[in-house]
Amino acid sequence: MTAATEPVLEARDLRRTYGRHKVLNGVSFAVRPGELVGIVGENGAGKSTLLKILAGELRPDTGDVLLRGGAGYCPQLPVLNEALSVQQHLDYFAAAYALHDLSYADALVQKLAFSQYRAARVGALSGGTRQKLNLTLALMHRPGLLLLDEPYQGFDWETYLRFWDLALDCRAQGVAVLVISHLLFERERFDRIAHLRGGRIEEYRP
Amino acid sequence: MRASALRGLLPGHAVSAAAPVEATAATSGTRVAGRYRTALKALLIEQGRNHTALLLLVGFVPLWYGLMVVLVPADAVAFRFRVTGQFLQVNGQQLSLITAGLNAITLIVGFVLFSATRRGMAFDRRLALAGYPRGTLLWAKLTALTLVSAAVALYASVVLLAFWRPGGLLLIFAGCFCAALTYGAFGFLLGVLVRGELEGFFLVIMLSLMDAFLQNPIGNPAANKDLLAYFPTFAPTQLAVAGGFTSAFPDRYIGLALAWAAAFALLGSLIFAVRTRIAGRRTANARPPAAINLGG
Numbered sequence: 150m151t152a153a154t155e156p157v158l159e160a161r162d163l164r165r166t167y168g169r170h171k172v173l174n175g176v177s178f179a180v181r182p183g184e185l186v187g188i189v190g191e192n193g194a195g196k197s198t199l200l201k202i203l204a205g206e207l208r209p210d211t212g213d214v215l216l217r218g219g220a221g222y223c224p225q226l227p228v229l230n231e232a233l234s235v236q237q238h239l240d241y242f243a244a245a246y247a248l249h250d251l252s253y254a255d256a257l258v259q260k261l262a263f264s265q266y267r268a269a270r271v272g273a274l275s276g277g278t279r280q281k282l283n284l285t286l287a288l289m290h291r292p293g294l295l296l297l298d299e300p301y302q303g304f305d306w307e308t309y310l311r312f313w314d315l316a317l318d319c320r321a322q323g324v325a326v327l328v329i330s331h332l333l334f335e336r337e338r339f340d341r342i343a344h345l346r347g348g349r350i351e352e353y354r355p
Numbered sequence: 356m357r358a359s360a361l362r363g364l365l366p367g368h369a370v371s372a373a374a375p376v377e378a379t380a381a382t383s384g385t386r387v388a389g390r391y392r393t394a395l396k397a398l399l400i401e402q403g404r405n406h407t408a409l410l411l412l413v414g415f416v417p418l419w420y421g422l423m424v425v426l427v428p429a430d431a432v433a434f435r436f437r438v439t440g441q442f443l444q445v446n447g448q449q450l451s452l453i454t455a456g457l458n459a460i461t462l463i464v465g466f467v468l469f470s471a472t473r474r475g476m477a478f479d480r481r482l483a484l485a486g487y488p489r490g491t492l493l494w495a496k497l498t499a500l501t502l503v504s505a506a507v508a509l510y511a512s513v514v515l516l517a518f519w520r521p522g523g524l525l526l527i528f529a530g531c532f533c534a535a536l537t538y539g540a541f542g543f544l545l546g547v548l549v550r551g552e553l554e555g556f557f558l559v560i561m562l563s564l565m566d567a568f569l570q571n572p573i574g575n576p577a578a579n580k581d582l583l584a585y586f587p588t589f590a591p592t593q594l595a596v597a598g599g600f601t602s603a604f605p606d607r608y609i610g611l612a613l614a615w616a617a618a619f620a621l622l623g624s625l626i627f628a629v630r631t632r633i634a635g636r637r638t639a640n641a642r643p644p645a646a647i648n649l650g651g
Binding site: 202204205206207208222224228229230231232233237240241242244245246247270286290 | 386389390393394397400401404405474475477478480481482484485486487633634
């Protein structure tokens with residue numbers, strides 16, 4: 150296997166139990182560069198737990214997550230600071246990711262078409278623009294993998310279209326995109342769709 | 356508490372879960388300083404945009420002082436001054452100005468720090484997950500807390516001059532600053548600990564009211580009990596009274612006044628560390644993807 154086709158994300162036998170409830174019961178899968186993968190599960194299927202483990206927020210009881218090339222995590226509800234402007238968010242996260250400059254973040258802001266709000270406080274922004282900033286913060290360090298939690302909730306139509314545009318761009322450039330949702334639209338766009346059921350992954354191609 | 360909760364708390368010890376290392380040219384020291392400045396700037400901007408707090412400062416502090424002048428008689432009251440162990444006969448109105456000032460400051464700074472900390476928790480977790488060292492974030496938070504406390508204490512001391520010209524304004528400022536710092540740290544502790552907004556506000560109000568009220572012999576004729584020495588504004592009140600009515604300089608009380616602040620800040624910091632800890636994942640060394648072309 151060459152380096153280029155090595156998975157950017159490998160989840161190996163992830164298990165997590167809350168009390169007696171086995172939420173994840175041996176989840177294993179891999180995502181390769183440039184793949185667009187969807188994981189669907191009903192409410193309570195363990196999606197949030199899986200995502201928290203993949204994002205590094207939560208430790209599995211057993212099992213392992215291996216990342217190559219860094220991940221960007223885009224939470225379902227925008228996690229932003231109401232008092233700060235768009236620009237101040239970019240500066241703050243550039244410091245977090247230890248980035249040299251904001252050229253790539255600038256390109257994302259252009260691509261998602263919210264440059265005119267750079268100086269605006271987040272508290273004064275519409276829901277759609279907040280989602281765009283939320284997404285930009287997850288991508289601005291050029292991760293090898295983008296983790297998206299229920300990305301369609303809260304998107305307005307324009308944001309939705311631009312999101313797909315960006316996701317396909319990412320894929321074309323070799324960035325893997327993993328969408329975790331209770332509902333997947335436009336299934337034909339995905340390379341693979343997996344179902345999370347009973348704490349396990351059942352996979353098939355669309 | 357697991358040891359992992361404390362990883363990354365020292366400046367420069369980043370637990371980087373997501374970030375590919377990019378800034379190889381920058382030395383670790385300058386990066387720490389840059390991150391510290393970025394966080395401090397953001398925190399101060401956030402505090403400056405807290406219009407409710409600014410309004411409270413501008414309106415509530417002079418109003419509270421004014422009410423003391425109008426409503427409390429200037430009759431002499433006995434105040435137990437622990438520095439010398441004696442009872443001082445002091446002007447009741449002026450003493451009430453001191454306790455009213457401390458009461459207003461502690462409420463406002465407690466509120467401000469509680470609401471900012473509580474609202475910022477999810478954002479801080481996201482920053483930590485993106486690679487921001489929690490230690491740097493924490494130091495920036497404690498610096499902002501100190502600066503906000505100093506600014507509010509300075510403001511309350513200067514406004515006091517419109518109502519009373521005490522001899523030792525520096526000690527009155529010191530008392531105000533220590534009280535602000537203590538309740539700011541208390542607000543920070545509640546912010547990382549308490550989930551609901553109302554509970555936190557209630558706890559700040561209850562502690563501040565009880566505390567400032569009990570220190571004043573006008574409200575509490577028995578304000579000479581030893582138990583009072585264990586309340587957070589005991590030492591700040593003694594400092595301010597020393598400045599207002601005596602020529603003593605009780606430096607020992609500055610340490611005592613800061614002990615509560617230090618205890619609250621330490622406890623808050625530990626809980627902050629636990630609540631922002633990252634589980635971490637294994638990362639393999641790999642080149643980050645080349646710049647993604649977003650054109651077209």
